[in-house]
Amino acid sequence: MNKRIKELINKYSNLVVEYRRDIHKHPELSRMETRTAALVADVLEGLNIKTLLNVGGTGVVGILEGNSNNRVIALRADMDALPIQEKTGLPFSSVNEGVMHACGHDMHTAILLGCAHVLSELKEQINGTVKFVFQPAEEDNPTGGAPGMIKEGVLENPKVDAIVSLHVWPKLETGYAGIKAGPMTASSDRIFITIKGKSSHGSAPEEGIDAVVIAANVISALQTIVSRNIGPLESSVISIGKLNGGYRYNIIADRIDMEGTVRNLDPKIRNSMPERIEKLVKGITEAMGGGYEFKYVKGYPPTVNEKNLTKIVYSAMRKVLNEKAVIPERASLGGEDFAFFSEKLPSAYIWLGCRPSGLSVEETPPLHNNRFNPDEKALTIGMEILISTVFEYLSG
Ligand SMILES: [Zn+2]
Ligand SMILES: [Zn+2]
Missing domain, CATH: 3.30.70.360 (Alpha-Beta Plaits)
Structure with missing residues (x-):
């Protein structure tokens, strides 16, 4: 099975880079993610995944039913960009003046689309349901985009038992990922x-x-x-x-x-x-x-990783990354609106390394910087972690 997952990830790796660059080139501010949402919906519908539009604003939800109506696991990505003028000099730099994907949400959206491709090919082996949650307005503190989606029922029909999300993390080198039980953000x-x-x-x-x-x-x-x-x-x-x-x-x-x-x-x-x-x-x-x-x-609550789910995710991460799956010592005092999910149901939030090897932390532009440039090698690693987590969770 792991071999099959790897093969499928390879099959879609170029496409996922294309998605990422396309989204990066056309960033949209919080609550205005209409182009991104349309791209997401197109992909999901093309895969025959049941797709719900305009959930909590520009949010998109995909529901992939596997071979049983066992439990439901949701994977969440955020889609919005920041009011920053890009200075990366990349060939696929933002064409929208003063708007940039400087928090890596282009990576998150592309990773989740890649997961949708792979998982829809493995449908018969999925012992349960996977919900793909593409949410708007993560950067819009104190309101955020998650509460609107929750209010409009993203966690119901079918009821979600657990939710997992990841964030690219430039402090960690590509190839590493981190998770711990308890608080991850403040x-x-x-x-x-x-x-x-x-x-x-x-x-x-x-x-x-x-x-x-x-x-x-x-x-x-x-x-x-x-x-x-x-x-x-x-x-x-x-x-x-x-x-x-x-x-x-x-x-x-x-x-x-x-x-x-x-x-x-x-x-x-x-x-x-x-x-x-x-x-x-x-x-x-x-x-x-x-x-x-x-x-x-009150702004965003703390993001708190639930103990049992975190164990499952960590075990999936170990299988993918071996000793490069790490348990960070400390939480970040930054805010993250995935926290609104973690208040409602067992949740796990992963830090995905995206610092190119050879660059020190000091040399690497941080999140929200106008030169932020995550390593695209992290795309397939993120996919593999999320897909392995789905199977690990639904097999338990
Ligand atoms: Zn951010
Ligand atoms: Zn972010």
């Missing part, structure tokens, strides 16, 4: 705090309520959440990045506006944040005679 939330006081002359602070002094205390106290309320081995960040207020050197300020970011890997800790932060703001502000407004805006 939640990324925003806070807005307004401190309200009362103005007076700077020489007579007793006649006013100083919003600057209250704000100073609030900012210091916020740091104690990470240092005193959260275990030292957990990862959590609260940063106030913006502070605005005051009129003049000798006027007591009656209002300070602050904004900050809150990042966490543990959903439980993350969910405790709004209350914990507001309690501190409220207590300090009231004790000092002022008032406050507080808003906590």
Whole structure:
């Protein structure tokens, strides 16, 4: 079987490179992925895979039924590009001014199309159903594209039991891939705090309520959440990045506006944040005679890999990559909207090495860089990992 998979991957490897270059040349911003979605739908329909269009915006879903109605595994790719002017100099560079596939979603979409080709030829051997999920708007934080697809039923009819996705990862050399159980990416939330006081002359602070002094205390106290309320081995960040207020050197300020970011890997800790932060703001502000407004805006949750599914994926990865299937020590504090799936069902998110051998990490343009240029050799490796995962999962 593994030999047959490899043969089929070889058969489609050139086509997958073509898909990737075509998508790369015609990148589309979040929620505008109409050309990409049409290309995807064309391929799926051409393979006689049941295809659903416009799921949660420009999302496309393919349903491939195997030889039984055993379990359902979904494979997910994101399709959107970024508002970046490409500087790679590649012959298939973006023809869309100021738009670039700088996060590798062109690779993800091409890999998943390749999987559709191979798996549709192996239909009779698939002991269950494979759902191909092509989602829009991964880069559109805080909303994202996944919630819209979930709302419009991508996880139902047939009900999906597990979902797997991968992301090209320039820190890892081509040929390697990484996965671990637990968090892979962090939640990324925003806070807005307004401190309200009362103005007076700077020489007579007793006649006013100083919003600057209250704000100073609030900012210091916020740091104690990470240092005193959260275990030292957990990862959590609260940063106030913006502070605005005051009129003049000798006027007591009656209002300070602050904004900050809150990042966490543990959903439980993350969910405790709004209350914990507001309690501190409220207590300090009231004790000092002022008032406050507080808003906590949730962005993407942390992407958390489920233990059992991760084991299955890792075992599939070992079979494909041997010792080059690695378990990363740390999560990334970046955000990823696959997290919305990981909140709903057993999920696994893979980092796929795409750094050309011979280049150091420092020499390799990172994700979201205008020279980002993933190694196309990663395309077939990504396909093999996902296809092996499908068989490993459905045989269990
Ligand atoms: Zn990105
Ligand atoms: Zn991305």
